[in-house]
């Protein structure tokens with residue numbers, strides 16, 4: 073029996089599978105096909121994809137105060153169907169994002185195997201909040217993990233968001249790069265402490281401003297550069313926000 077994935081929906085109600093340029097992190101600017109999973113184990117107050125988890129009747133706080141109906145926002149799709157939709161949008165790589173993709177790791181392994189069988193050179197990239205340890209089977213299939221541990225300003229309990237075992241596993245993976253969302257230079261100090269504790273070299277750490285509008289990113293970004301440089305980290309903007317604003321499927 074084929075595995076099933078729970079995906080987010082785009083504005084037309086279709087599975088959120090789309091081609092664009094990567095707006096963040098190590099592959100910023102590169103052409104990618106994105107697959108957005110529904111469901112998340114964290115509840116960031118500034119999350120820009122709250123339609124993947126902030127369901128009606130749940131107690132989670134969010135800056136926008138908007139709740140969503142899972143029956144309207146989530147669609148179940150067979151792995152073979154998802155693979156066909158992804159391969160119909162050719163690019164050099166696929167970004168599996170969310171939500172939190174590791175919640176559906178087994179089905180994603182099946183998806184990756186189908187994709188690789190048809191497109192052996194396809195890059196497989198994975199965006200995760202880093203709070204769930206990946207299996208060896210997943211690690212060996214993924215070319216790039218962008219791991220984004222959530223700091224205190226996200227509103228999550230650190231005991232959940234900063235899972236020691238999961239971060240240790242990712243830290244030891246050469247394919248894992250870390251991307252910390254920062255509001256202030258103090259957040260960069262926290263990121264540096266986490267990187268040091270888990271032995272992540274500075275060359276695998278990115279700092280990205282928190283913001284869901286071009287104005288917010290422009291206002292926050294310059295104040296983060298001195299501390300980013302001081303620690304030898306890289307800086308990532310959010311190109312898709314500048315290009316398209318906060319929209320689905322772009």
Ligand code: SF4
Pocket residue numbers: 112113114115116118119120121122124125170171172201222
């Ligand atoms: S971990 Fe990511 S998807 Fe989940 S709530 Fe936070 S920002 Fe949103």
